[in-house]
Amino acid sequence: MTSELITDIAELTTNDDEHRRLRDAAMVIDEGRIAWIGPSRSAPDADISTSVHQSAVLPGWVDSHTHLVFAGDRSDEFEARMAGLPYTAGGIRTTVQATRAASDSALLANLARLRGEAEAGGTTFLETKTGYGLDVETERRSAELAAQVADVVTFLGAHVVPDAMAARDYLDLVTGPMLAAVRPWVSFIDVFCERGAFDGDQSREVLEAGIAAGLGVRVHGNQLGESGGVALAVEVGAMSVDHCNHLSDSDVAALADSTTVATVLPACDLSTRQPLAPARRLLDAGATIAIATNCNPGSSFTTSMQYCVATAVLQMNLTVEEAVFAATRGAARSLGRDTGPEAVGGLRVGGRADFQVLAAPSAAHIAYRPGVPLTRAVWRQGERVVARHATPVQEQDSL
Ligand code: NIG
Numbered sequence: 001m002t003s004e005l006i007t008d009i010a011e012l013t014t015n016d017d018e019h020r021r022l023r024d025a026a027m028v029i030d031e032g033r034i035a036w037i038g039p040s041r042s043a044p045d046a047d048i049s050t051s052v053h054q055s056a057v058l059p060g061w062v063d064s065h066t067h068l069v070f071a072g073d074r075s076d077e078f079e080a081r082m083a084g085l086p087y088t089a090g091g092i093r094t095t096v097q098a099t100r101a102a103s104d105s106a107l108l109a110n111l112a113r114l115r116g117e118a119e120a121g122g123t124t125f126l127e128t129k130t131g132y133g134l135d136v137e138t139e140r141r142s143a144e145l146a147a148q149v150a151d152v153v154t155f156l157g158a159h160v161v162p163d164a165m166a167a168r169d170y171l172d173l174v175t176g177p178m179l180a181a182v183r184p185w186v187s188f189i190d191v192f193c194e195r196g197a198f199d200g201d202q203s204r205e206v207l208e209a210g211i212a213a214g215l216g217v218r219v220h221g222n223q224l225g226e227s228g229g230v231a232l233a234v235e236v237g238a239m240s241v242d243h244c245n246h247l248s249d250s251d252v253a254a255l256a257d258s259t260t261v262a263t264v265l266p267a268c269d270l271s272t273r274q275p276l277a278p279a280r281r282l283l284d285a286g287a288t289i290a291i292a293t294n295c296n297p298g299s300s301f302t303t304s305m306q307y308c309v310a311t312a313v314l315q316m317n318l319t320v321e322e323a324v325f326a327a328t329r330g331a332a333r334s335l336g337r338d339t340g341p342e343a344v345g346g347l348r349v350g351g352r353a354d355f356q357v358l359a360a361p362s363a364a365h366i367a368y369r370p371g372v373p374l375t376r377a378v379w380r381q382g383e384r385v386v387a388r389h390a391t392p393v394q395e396q397d398s399l
Pocket residue numbers: 067089091092095192220223268294296297298299300
């Protein structure tokens with residue numbers, strides 16, 4: 001592999017513990033990793049040199065919550081919601097029907113299309129979940145297909161109880177044969193702990209089965225009400241509890257006192273007209289937060305981390321730096337990937353060269369120019385995977 005100098009970086013977001021942002025910086029990448037970071041003027045030689053002409057460079061987004069294994073469209077449900085109907089968990093069953101009927105190749109094509117869309121928007125590391133199969137064979141093939149496209153796969157057999165099944169029978173299936181069938185492809189277990197899905201005791205049973213099978217824990221909690229999901233997540237040592245729209249003071253205190261990351265999903269909050277998750281309150285209390293898209297056909301059909309970060313700044317009262325950190329290193333932490341040789345979500349010497357170049361001089365433009373696709377180039381493990389010419393911001397740029 002040839003080494004590459006990326007130079008003339010106006011602002012480099014590293015997420016390093018000491019220097020989160022460097023000005024007028026350069027970076028050398030080699031063998032998929034970062035070999036050097038420092039001021040542009042003292043950059044060493046490399047086999048090739050790429051000027052980014054005073055653009056901002058930041059780590060690739062880490063999208064730590066998506067549901068990409070699905071078929072079908074629920075824009076009718078979305079339109080009805082925008083006309084006043086509430087969001088309920090019931091729509092999940094519509095996607096289950098379509099997913100069960102879809103071929104592997106159709107599911108894989110949809111997965112690859114969405115991953116490509118995410119990557120073009122700067123996402124370099126992505127988690128996805130099963131959860132639209134809800135029978136052993138469709139959950140198994142969902143996990144197997146997801147593992148071909150995503151970096152991390154989560155088992156969400158406990159999404160809702162499928163039609164025509166008793167909850168007790170379904171829990172036995174999820175914690176027994178279904179868990180065994182998906183196990184080779186998944187590293188986390190998840191449960192939708194909510195009215196209309198699984199109550200606290202049922203959720204605990206699912207999570208304990210996953211823990212016994214060696215899986216890490218994630219929880220969908222407190223999305224539609226104070227479901228007890230947050231307290232349960234903290235109690236069982238979950239890596240992440242996601243949604244967090246309805247939090248009591250004790251939920252916030254418990255998160256602040258724990259290693260469980262609170263993952264907020266701003267696009268979902270807007271698309272379901274739920275109150276925005278209290279990200280500011282969580283940060284002020286000392287909790288770690290992550291920002292993710294929750295891309296799925298029901299409650300949040302977007303792959304755009306840029307949109308989520310902009311919304312977190314503009315509507316959840318986060319600073320740009322806080323929101324970018326939450327969508328990169330915070331999300332990596334929720335996946336157990338923010339330290340060690342395979343860490344993602346930050347740029348440091350020896351670490352993975354996963355980064356994006358913006359058509360803008362600073363990360364502030366993500367929220368300053370909301371809705372404008374600013375990612376113009378993306379490197380993943382040292383290889384340029386996206387090079388877009390369409391943005392006429394700096395025409396001299398060779399990217
Ligand atoms: O995270 N909340 C549960 N699961 C998804 C919604 C899935 C759907 O409505 O299809 C979510 O929002």
